[in-house]
Amino acid sequence: MNIISLSPFDLSMAAVLVVVLAFISLILKLGIARSIVIAAIRTVVQLLLIGLVLKTLFAYVDLLWVALLSIFMLLLAGREVMARQQRRFGGLWGYGLGTLSMFISSFTLTVYALIVIVGTDPWYTPQYAIPLLGMMLGNTMTGVSLALDKLTTTAWQQRAVIEARLILGQDWRTAIGDITRDSVRVGMIPMINAMAAAGIVSLPGMMTGQILSGTEPMEAVKYQILIMFLITAGTGFSAMLATWIGARHLFDDRQRLRLERLS
Amino acid sequence: MTILRLDEFQVLTLKPLSIEIKDEFICLSGPSGAGKSLLLRAIADLIIHNGEAYLDEKKCSEINPVQWRKWVGFLPAESAWWMDKVGDHFNKKNNPYLTLLNLPEDCFGWDVSRCSTGEKQRLAIARLLAQKPKALLLDEPTASLDPESVTAVELLIKNYAHEFHVPVIWVSHDDIQIKRLKNREFKIYNNEINEVMT
Numbered sequence: 001m002n003i004i005s006l007s008p009f010d011l012s013m014a015a016v017l018v019v020v021l022a023f024i025s026l027i028l029k030l031g032i033a034r035s036i037v038i039a040a041i042r043t044v045v046q047l048l049l050i051g052l053v054l055k056t057l058f059a060y061v062d063l064l065w066v067a068l069l070s071i072f073m074l075l076l077a078g079r080e081v082m083a084r085q086q087r088r089f090g091g092l093w094g095y096g097l098g099t100l101s102m103f104i105s106s107f108t109l110t111v112y113a114l115i116v117i118v119g120t121d122p123w124y125t126p127q128y129a130i131p132l133l134g135m136m137l138g139n140t141m142t143g144v145s146l147a148l149d150k151l152t153t154t155a156w157q158q159r160a161v162i163e164a165r166l167i168l169g170q171d172w173r174t175a176i177g178d179i180t181r182d183s184v185r186v187g188m189i190p191m192i193n194a195m196a197a198a199g200i201v202s203l204p205g206m207m208t209g210q211i212l213s214g215t216e217p218m219e220a221v222k223y224q225i226l227i228m229f230l231i232t233a234g235t236g237f238s239a240m241l242a243t244w245i246g247a248r249h250l251f252d253d254r255q256r257l258r259l260e261r262l263s
Numbered sequence: 264m265t266i267l268r269l270d271e272f273q274v275l276t277l278k279p280l281s282i283e284i285k286d287e288f289i290c291l292s293g294p295s296g297a298g299k300s301l302l303l304r305a306i307a308d309l310i311i312h313n314g315e316a317y318l319d320e321k322k323c324s325e326i327n328p329v330q331w332r333k334w335v336g337f338l339p340a341e342s343a344w345w346m347d348k349v350g351d352h353f354n355k356k357n358n359p360y361l362t363l364l365n366l367p368e369d370c371f372g373w374d375v376s377r378c379s380t381g382e383k384q385r386l387a388i389a390r391l392l393a394q395k396p397k398a399l400l401l402d403e404p405t406a407s408l409d410p411e412s413v414t415a416v417e418l419l420i421k422n423y424a425h426e427f428h429v430p431v432i433w434v435s436h437d438d439i440q441i442k443r444l445k446n447r448e449f450k451i452y453n454n455e456i457n458e459v460m461t
Contacts, residue, residue, distance in 0.1 A: 163309055164343035169333035169394060178345065255328040256309055 003213055015040070057126045066124045070133055074103055077137045084145035087152040090263040093249060098144045101241035106136040109234045117226065135206065135227055136234045139191065143235035144242045147187030151246050152262050154179045162257050172251040180247045187239030191232045198228060264428035265397040267306075267335070271314035274298070274305035279314055280456045282449075284398075284430035288421075290441040291434045293451035299434045300340060302456070303400040306432075307337035318397055336396025340403045340434075342387035344375040352390055360389040363419045365412060380407045388416060392423055399424065399431045405440070417444065 018040045026033040057065055078099030088094040110133045114123045123129075155162065155176065165175035198204055206227055210220035252258050264286050273279040277298045282289075291299055305312035308328055316323040318334050326334075346352055350371025361370060364385040378386065384407050391399075399420065405413040417440075424431050435441050441448055448459040 158345075160339075160341065160343040161345045164339065165345065166309065167307060167332055167337050167339065168390065169329055171329045252311075254308055254324075256311070 054126070054130060057130065061122065061124075061126060063122075063124050066126050066129055069126075069130060070107070073134060073137055074099060074106070077102055077141045080141055081145045081148070085149050085152060087156055087262045088148075089152070089246070089249065089261055093261070094263070097246055097249070098141075098148060098242055101238040101245065102137060102140045102144055104241060105234045105238035106133060106140050109230055109237075110136050113226070113230055131206075132227075132230070136231055139231040140235045140238040142190055143187040143239040146190070147183045147239040147243045148246055150186045151179060151183040151243050151250075154182065155247075155250055155257075156259060156262065159257065159259060166255065166257065172248075172255045172257075175257075176247050176250065180243050183243045183247075184236075184239050187243070188232075188236050191235045195228055195232060198224070204228070265430060266317075266319055267398045267430040267432075268317040269306070269314065270317065272305070272312065272316055273314050274301055274310065274312040276454050277302065277451070278455045281314075284432065286424070286428040287430060287446035288424070288444050289430070289432045290445040290448045291432055291451065291456075292436060292438075292441060292448070297451040298454065299451055300402050302451070303337055303402050303432065303434065304339075306400055307332055307335050309337075333394055334397045335400055336391045336394060336398065337400040338387060338391050338402060338404055340406065342383045344383065347374060347376075349373045349375055349378065349386055352386075353393060355393060358389050358393050360392050360419060364389055364415050381409060381412060384408060385412060385416065388419070392419075395427070396429065397427070398429050399433075401431065402434045403436065404433065406436070413440075 018036065022033045022036040022040075025036060053069065057069065078095055081098030081102070082088055082095050085094070089097060110129065111123070113132060114120055114125075114129055118128055120128045158179065162175050162179075166172070194202075194204070204224050204227075207220045207224035210223065211217055249261060250257060250259070267284040269280050269282045271279045271281055275298065280302075291302070293299055301310070304310050306316050308316075308323055308331055316335075318331075321334075323331055344352060348371070350356070352375075353371065356371070361368065366382070366385055366389065370382075370386065373382075375383070384404070388404060401420070404420070405416050408416060420431065420433075421444075423429070433444060435444075448461075449456055450459050
């Protein structure tokens, strides 16, 4: 293992690039310089914090703490999903729908991977559990927000069509069927792209990281394949869940389209 | 024969309405925004309402909504289409109403995007009648049609209503048309629905 440790000076050399980018954006009046700087600062602070948390967590392997951090990550991911929605469900649904579907699929698949595939001991070994879950959540988040956004905006635009189909005696599932299918598909496209491009167009981040830290390439590749499969399944299942529950909630028990449930 | 009965039927700000419609034409008029479409949409159970609607003795709230909507044939003011070809919106490949509406046999092969508003409206009527509804709720069915088509639609609906003895609610702004069609006439004004006595 020959890891070249990065010094604060090394990182500041990289930060200079972002500063230059922000500065040029300012000159070009792109109106995005502020966002760049804030996002960059968030990256530093958030990553340093999680670094500290992980360091502590790895030192004291404890299910309770792993669970707490997992829940915290889930809640933040849920918030991001909600924030990406142009028309979201009102009230608790707006937050709960995405969060619940991510919880069901990400947590189940991560536990499955830990126990059945990787076989860590104990199964919640934070060194495996937290990065796995993090990658699951990060990707399902994208899938769920894309799918839900597609569902709600299309339903809003196509109100007349959905109602016309109800009028002609279709049940709610059929009446919104084209839209739910499109939504799930849109939610899954990024993952399918990522799988198709992996290794040719892009070297996936996790694999790159492992190789940089001295892991033998074939080992890194195997882990990357595992991760790809897991997050594809996770993204797909949670996009389906969120879309189906969401579509159902667009109708009431008399199968009336209730768009006022979107805010 | 089907009887459409509304019992203390009430939607949004409209005053409650109790009415029994037998084998007859009810014409409904009133200024734009008075709530004519709202009433029809509520009878089709597309929006929340109070009170109860009955077809014969079948209660709306106790019937599967899909079945209910097939029974009360509601024609919205604007037709909606979701497939590319006209024919994909029809369950059966032969529709006896097309020729009666001056539509050619090959219209099922048409692209929806190339149909005129009037053609779409007539197609929508053929699509609705093919479901054999037990009542007809028609929201300005002839508003976008040329005089010749208006006559065709009126004749077709009349014949359908007489053949199957179905109650018809026909929303119209056209006084002459109302005179021509009505058995009874109702007006919505200031949230009240009243029968026009002549």
